[in-house]
Amino acid sequence: MATMLSSTPSRSCETSSAKPRLRLVQPYERSIGPLAVELAPTMGYRLVPWQEQLAHDIGAVDASGKWVHPRVGISIPRQQGKSVDIIVWVAVMAALAGYKVLWTEHNYSTTMEMVGRFRKIFGRRVGDTSEGIPRWRKLLVEVCSQTGQEWMRFSSGGVIQFSTRTKSSRLGFSFDIVIYDEAQELTGIHTQVINPTTTSGAKQNLMIVYAGTPTRAGNPAEVFKNLRQQAWEGGEKASDLLWLEYGVEEVGDIWDESRWPEVMPSLGYHADIRAIRTGMKDMDELGAAQEYLGYWLPPQEQVEPPVIGAAAWGECLVGSGPGLTAGCRICAGVRFSADGSTVAVACAVRPSGSATVHVELPFCEDPEPSTDWLAYWIAARAGRYACVAIDGKAGAGALCDKLEGMGMPKDYILRPSTDQAVTAASLISSGAKAGSVTHIACPALDLSAETSPKRKIGSGGGWGFGGDNAAPIEAAGLALLALNTSKRKPGMKARVT
Secondary structure: OOOOOOOOOOOOOOOOOOOOOEEEOOOOOEEOHHHHHHHHHHHOOOOOHHHHHHHHHHOEEOOOOOEOOOEEEEEOOOOOOHHHHHHHHHHHHHHOOOOEEEEEEOOHHHHHHHHHHHHHHHOOOOOOOOOOOHHHHOOEEEEEOOOOOOEEEEOOOOEEEEEEOOOOOOOOOOOOEEEEEOHHHOOHHHHHHHHHHHOOOOOOOOEEEEEEOOOOOOOOOOHHHHHHHHHHHOOHHHOOEEEEEOOOOOOOOOOOOOOHHHHOOOOOOOOOHHHHHHHHHOOOHHHHHHHHHOOOOOHHHOOOOOOOHHHHHHHOEOOOOOOOOOOOEEEEEEEEOOOOOOEEEEEEEEOOOOOOEEEEEEEEEOOOOOOHHHHHHHHHOOOOOOEEEEEOOOOHHHHHHHHHHOOOOOOOEEOOOHHHHHHHHHHHHHHHHHOOEEEOOOHHHHHHHHHOOEEEEOOOOEEEEOOOOOHHHHHHHHHHHHHHHOOOOOOOOOOOO
């Protein structure tokens, strides 16, 4: 068990006294974890006591050199540095030990954030002298920076490939280690695609790491919840499992900061208490308790089915979009997520005389530091697209003001009312279930359609899409709304880009 610095709780205490709510560890005598602890500072990281202990547990090996814990589950509140241990571990195993590692995220924006963190260690390219750490970047021998196919290869023979999870992930290697970051969003569909890539790993020493926060209410993702249940029940199913969990047993008063040091293991080290306070202010109490205090819902409260779901959405899949002719109508939908972390842009195309609408998702990005690029993208298509519907309190107003200042044509920009937002959700949901909507494979849009449950809109019984990844499917609904309501007829001969 990690030894933590103690403190006397107070309203503003910033030093952790946290002990795991559950630490399930199989017996072991040897570990290569201390090597990762020793090398962490050379990568720019200082592991705090709980992270050092976790590194030791992850690196535990038996007499034959096989992992004692081929399955690792880590449930830690936000802002506590759960990714740091895994970054250091992956860097050591890939760059020095020759392991092939797959690092997966739920969203592409998070995938690229993680790519950036590894670039700070290894550099952006072979021979990089401006980014990366010299002793580590000299180990890099090949990179791929193609969108959606980012990977690094090292002189040891090891590889780190980065992937956004989807039911049709295209992966270029067989892997020895798989990292499921944002594991609270992981579904069985994803593991069915990814886990088989480990069966022929060259090291024949499989490890799968699941790291996340408690699964949110209404999220149908089941893998992380099931893994936690195995850990708490113990027995044969958990005989190969390492599970580390910090968190409160009940929601309680989330603003009572005397509780925080008891569940936040990095307070007083590198956790930013001001960032925690700020982040919690923009969330409801249950959401804040889950994300920042590690609260797990009782099992019966966790599951709410998705509006569309994988089966219905899968029936709408096509290999390519329609050929575009002068008679096609194209509209777009722009949706800012509730927390402002994502802006999704969808396009909807209805070929002349067709009852079927095709949707695609050109962008799902972090809107920071500016959405000027998006304003220019929308403005450049005013002569080809009939209408663009823009919604989301976190950024729609500023974007529309920018577009107004650019002199957009009359009726080109639509700011949906509450009733129209409800209609947009109904259009994409009913269209998918009726088979009157098609789409190509797209990780962000697929995951959004397959997992987003209902959320209440307004006071009249209306609903939209909820959950943590609703923006892409909401954008598709807005694009359909624009297509169904706009009477504008621009001159057009184009293709969706």
